[in-house]
Amino acid sequence: MYQYKGLEGTIVAIATAAGAGGLGIIRLSGQDALPIADKIFRSKNNALPSNFKTFTVHYGDIGRKVHNQWEVIDEVLLTVMRAPKSYTCEDVVEISCHGGMMAQRAILQLVIDCGGRLAEPGEFTKRAFLNGRIDLAQAEAVLDVIRAKTDAYLRVSHNQLKGSLSQKLDEIRQEIMSVYVSVEALVNFPEDDTSSDKTTMLQNHLDSAIVMIKGLLSASDHGRILREGIRLVLCGKPNVGKSSLLNLLLKQERAIVADIAGTTRDPIEETAQIKGIPFQLVDTAGLIAPRDKIEEEAVKRSHVYIKGADLVLLVLDGSEPLSSEDEALIEQVKDRNAVVILNKKDLVHKVDEKKISTAFPHAPQVWISAVTGEGLDQLEDMIVKKIWHSSQVDTHGILVSNIRHIHSLEECQKSIQDARSGLSQDLSLEFISEHIKSAINALDAITGRNIDADLLDAIFDQFCIGK
Ligand SMILES: Nc1nc2c(ncn2[C@@H]2O[C@H](COP(=O)(O)OP(=O)(O)OP(=O)(O)O)[C@@H](O)[C@H]2O)c(=O)[nH]1
Ligand SMILES: [Mg+2]
Incomplete structure (x- = not known):
């Protein structure tokens, strides 16, 4: 210790x-x-x-x-x-x-x-x-509570602080531990031969541990989203209404809006909450053939942000027919996780929606007016659905969000699977015991039962003084 x-x-x-x-x-x-x-x-x-x-x-x-x-x-x-x-x-x-x-x-x-x-x-x-x-999992939750940027993440961190994750890990540990004790007994008293009933019983315990770990890992994407937020990047031609949309999503006049192409140059980054999920919203310069050195740099930066986006919000002017520049843009982002926003819903609709669907089949489309706010609710639902895979943000269960915990759970799962296949292939009990021990160690690293001193120091170094 x-x-x-x-x-x-x-x-x-x-x-x-x-x-x-x-x-x-x-x-x-x-x-x-x-x-x-x-x-x-x-x-x-x-x-x-x-x-x-x-x-x-x-x-x-x-x-x-x-x-x-x-x-x-x-x-x-x-x-x-x-x-x-x-x-x-x-x-x-x-x-x-x-x-x-x-x-x-x-x-x-x-x-x-x-x-x-x-x-x-x-x-x-x-x-x-x-x-x-x-x-240790509860200690780390203290830090998460302090850093929470949304109500949803605060709730998740509180659950962890109260011990919800620790309890689940304890249940998993008990399953693995019971197998470890039995296997060790068989290693030490080989005369108690392994019957097939016993092997099945051990396999059942390991299966039940795997099911629980899988459950935790499957929800970890949501945990990570709530912890780290999602990077949303608005991109499109000049004048389509990107900055107007940024302001609408932020509910404040953050970016300058003007009917002059090339109004936005430096990317504008802001944090926002959409339906309880934290987002980093980025408004970029309109993507056009640059007219001077400044526009050249602005377009270069827009591309860097688009590359780093978790979700691309491609904005098109719905009151105009699709231009060759729009088509080139669709081509550029068509392999990305994206939503197509048809802006200027309040004007006459001239854009060819079918053409967009054909060129960009996996990106849903939504009509909106950044001036009247019409369509905002549908856009927000679509964004949440795209990254959460459901429009409801449920944060009442256990959401593992810490990357250290996720890695340890994956390690634990792998060791259990190795032990499980060792059992079914009738491999030596010493070999199986080693894998089970690794699985227990991986779980104990999360709760701090078994942790390297340097790693422990590194974890607490992230805290502020006085906490
Ligand atoms: N009618 C109407 N006008 C809009 C809408 N959204 C934006 N506009 C107008 O379109 C013009 C350009 O808007 P911006 O938000 O500055 O466009 P942008 O895409 O950020 O432009 P750049 O920064 O130059 O790339 C402004 O005059 C806006 O008022 C809309 O939904 N309806
Ligand atoms: Mg702009």
């Missing part, structure tokens, strides 16, 4: 975001959290934090003695949470002071002067993990 050397010290950090704010919170955790608080906190009745009951909040001042005079730094509320029922399982003290960096920094420095140590990124959560309050 991983040995963490800094667990014995008392750590301190500013837990609130930097900058001006109504309140700032300084958090301490460790065996000296209360003795340090005794030195720096004065309540009206001079009671010491060491004597406060757990889960109580006290009003007073933080300060220090200068030439035997008590010098106040800030007026605060001090909360005590005693071990083991605290975030870290250690004694925790939280000091809520006024917002703004000066008061928070002064209190932080005071705690350090009294024996506290500045916490490393994620060290509070790391302690919660090392002290056994949460497993």
Whole structure:
């Protein structure tokens, strides 16, 4: 098991975001959290934090003695949470002071002067993990909760934080473990010969583990979409209404719109939520034969963005017949995951929809007016359907979204499959046992039961200080 050397010290950090704010919170955790608080906190009745009951909040001042005079730094509320029922399982003290960096920094420095140590990124959560309050999958969910950009992803991360994924992994582990125990018994007591009934029973346990892993992996695409978002790139000829559509999807006047071809030059990137899914929306310069060096560069950049798109939104002007430039564009993106948007629905329809369907059969078409907003709902449904493969965004189940978890699950699945085919081919029990052990190790890497110290450090390094 991983040995963490800094667990014995008392750590301190500013837990609130930097900058001006109504309140700032300084958090301490460790065996000296209360003795340090005794030195720096004065309540009206001079009671010491060491004597406060757990889960109580006290009003007073933080300060220090200068030439035997008590010098106040800030007026605060001090909360005590005693071990083991605290975030870290250690004694925790939280000091809520006024917002703004000066008061928070002064209190932080005071705690350090009294024996506290500045916490490393994620060290509070790391302690919660090392002290056994949460497993690694739950610790990583803390980071996901902090970073969630949509309600849907917040819900998914909360489920994981509450242990939904950990419980499922535990069920899978029990299935594999029961096979491991039986196989090891047979390795050690070869006289208990493997009957075909026993082999079938072992295979059933492995099959049930595979079904559960497959279930988790099949939903992982949705998890990843919610975690990382989807890159949507608007492309088309100049003046077809790309920037108008960007503004409509963002519900704000973000890009300049004008009836002058070549209005947009630099690609414009913005984040948006469509039906609970996070998107990175990119408006690009109209794709034409460039007239000068700037347009040449703008068109080059548009192509780079189109290449990196998860979904291409090809915009055509529905009030005009299909031009040879439109046809060339369709040709360029016809192998991509795309939606064809026929814009300017409010004008007379002149575009040949059948011709587009023939040239671009797998891309659905939708009529819209970026001016009146008509067709927006259908477009949003179509976008969601194209990347989610259903127009409903269900986030109540377990959605594995972390790439580390997905890799470990794939590894686990492969090892189980190897063990499974070893059993059916009557291969040596030692060989089967090795594969099952690998499968268990892969699962344990997710929950942190068995994890490399460097990897653990790398995971917590992604956290902010104070979490
Ligand atoms: N009637 C009508 N006009 C539209 C619609 N969408 C955009 N327009 C007009 O078309 C012109 C061009 O719109 P933009 O959004 O700037 O077009 P663009 O594709 O971004 O153009 P470039 O940046 O030059 O490539 C503007 O005058 C818009 O008001 C629409 O749905 N209906
Ligand atoms: Mg534009």
